[in-house]
Amino acid sequence: MKIVFNALSARLGGGQTYLINLFQFVPFDKDIEIRVFAPSSLKLPDHSRIRRVQPAWPTENSIVRALWGKWVLPGILKAEKADVLFCPGGVVGTRAPAGCKVATMLRSMIQFDLHVRKSLPLGLQRLRNWFLSRIVLKNMSEANLTIFVSNYARSIIESLAKAKNPFTIHHGIDSVFLLHGKSTVSPDLLLGKECALYVSRFDVYKHNFQVVSACGELAKELFERFSPFDSQDKGQVLTEVLTNSELLKMLAVAAVAQGDKFDWEDVSRKTWSELLALAKLHKVGV
Numbered sequence: 001m002k003i004v005f006n007a008l009s010a011r012l013g014g015g016q017t018y019l020i021n022l023f024q025f026v027p028f029d030k031d032i033e034i035r036v037f038a039p040s041s042l043k044l045p046d047h048s049r050i051r052r053v054q055p056a057w058p059t060e061n062s063i064v065r066a067l068w069g070k071w072v073l074p075g076i077l078k079a080e081k082a083d084v085l086f087c088p089g090g091v092v093g094t095r096a097p098a099g100c101k102v103a104t105m106l107r108s109m110i111q112f113d114l115h116v117r118k119s120l121p122l123g124l125q126r127l128r129n130w131f132l133s134r135i136v137l138k139n140m141s142e143a144n145l146t147i148f149v150s151n152y153a154r155s156i157i158e159s160l161a162k163a164k165n166p167f168t169i170h171h172g173i174d175s176v177f178l179l180h181g182k183s184t185v186s187p188d189l190l191l192g193k194e195c196a197l198y199v200s201r202f203d204v205y206k207h208n209f210q211v212v213s214a215c216g217e218l219a220k221e222l223f224e225r226f227s228p229f230d231s232q233d234k235g236q237v238l239t240e241v242l243t244n245s246e247l248l249k250m251l252a253v254a255a256v257a258q259g260d261k262f263d264w265e266d267v268s269r270k271t272w273s274e275l276l277a278l279a280k281l282h283k284v285g286v
Contacts, residue, residue, distance in 0.1 A: 001031050001279040004082045006069065007038040008059050009089040014107065014171075016042050018088060021172055023050060025268035027276065035080060037073075069093040083279035091132070092139040101278045104139050105147035107171075111136060112156055137161040145278050147271065169271055172264030 010016050019038070023045050026034065034050045039060075044052055057072065059065040070093055077085055078097040085096050086103045096102050110116055111133035120126040137160055140146045146163040148154035149171050158166065241248055 001029075001083050001276065002033040002035065002080060003084045003086060003275055003279060004077060004080060005034065005036045005038070006073065006085060006087045006092075006094065007036060007042065007089065008055070008065050008069075009062075009091070010042055011039050012041070015089060017174075018107065018171065021174075021264040022268050022271060023047065025265050025272070026050065027269075027272045029276065032276070032279075035082070066093055070095075084275055086275060087139075090136050090139070092143065093135070101144040101281060102142070103145040103147070103275060103278055104143045105149070106136065106140065106153055106157060107149055109153050109156065112160070144281075145274055147274065167274055169267055169274075170262055172267040173259050173262040174264065177259070 005019070007015070007019055010019055019042060023034075023036075026032070026045075026047055026049055029049075032049055034047075035053050036044060036050060037053050037055060038044070044050055053076075055068055055072070057064060057068045059068055073085075073094045074097060077094075077100050082096075082100050084101045084103055085092075085094065087094075088105050088107070090104060090106055090108070092102060092104055094102075111129045117126060117129050120129070137157070140157060140163045141161045143164065145165045145167065146157075148157070148166060148168045151168050154166055154168055157163065241251060
């Protein structure tokens with residue numbers, strides 16, 4: 001069974017993290033072959049079943065990448081006799097040859113969040129998100145398998161389009177964040193002071209301004225839920241959590257229990273299981 005990954009759009013951040021973790025847990029199946037189209041910045045493991053394939057075209061530019069996917073990749077899939085084309089970025093943009101199954105996934109809801117889209121200034125970025133929403137919906141309605149990272153995202157998409165074979169597989173949590181039961185050392189720069197640490201790559205949809213504004217309100221004045229668009233609401237929630245020791249303990253216990261549900265090995269096992277099941281359908285001519 002041969003599975004081809006078109007991961008050329010996974011240039012940084014969560015896209016690469018997802019693939020790095022997925023490739024750590026490739027199933028021990030003698031019949032599986034994995035071909036990966038990916039940028040050079042994505043580090044692949046040294047695995048006998050995985051081979052990186054470099055496009056003959058320069059694919060750093062998104063337009064050139066789209067043209068390559070439309071005109072060149074179909075011929076490669078046919079020559080490779082691929083059983084499955086997996087596009088984890090959400091955009092397929094390729095007409096797979098007869099018999100080759102297509103899998104895709106929805107990892108980001110930005111294109112479908114009207115609040116975020118309307119908050120963007122009129123221009124190329126807003127137009128791009130609208131255009132992507134149309135492409136992604138079309139891809140998911142045509143794909144043989146669509147993986148969602150949350151049931152919430154799945155419910156929104158299924159209200160807009162009919163996915164043939166939807167499946168929810170949550171993202172995993174890296175073990176570096178699972179520190180319960182382990183001793184930790186505070187960085188020297190804290191000097192014993194209490195602080196709130198917020199780490200995020202700056203992006204239009206991360207609501208960084210609202211988070212920082214909310215932290216600024218802590219000195220002046222949660223529930224467990226708050227509006228990401230309302231810094232005042234967020235500040236009230238943070239204040240409640242950080243000043244109520246009983247609530248803090250309760251949330252800490254709940255966070256540990258919830259975090260244990262998102263193990264990358266389990267996430268990868270479920271994902272590979274679905275991809276291999278799809279490949280077997282091709283083998284039996286379904």
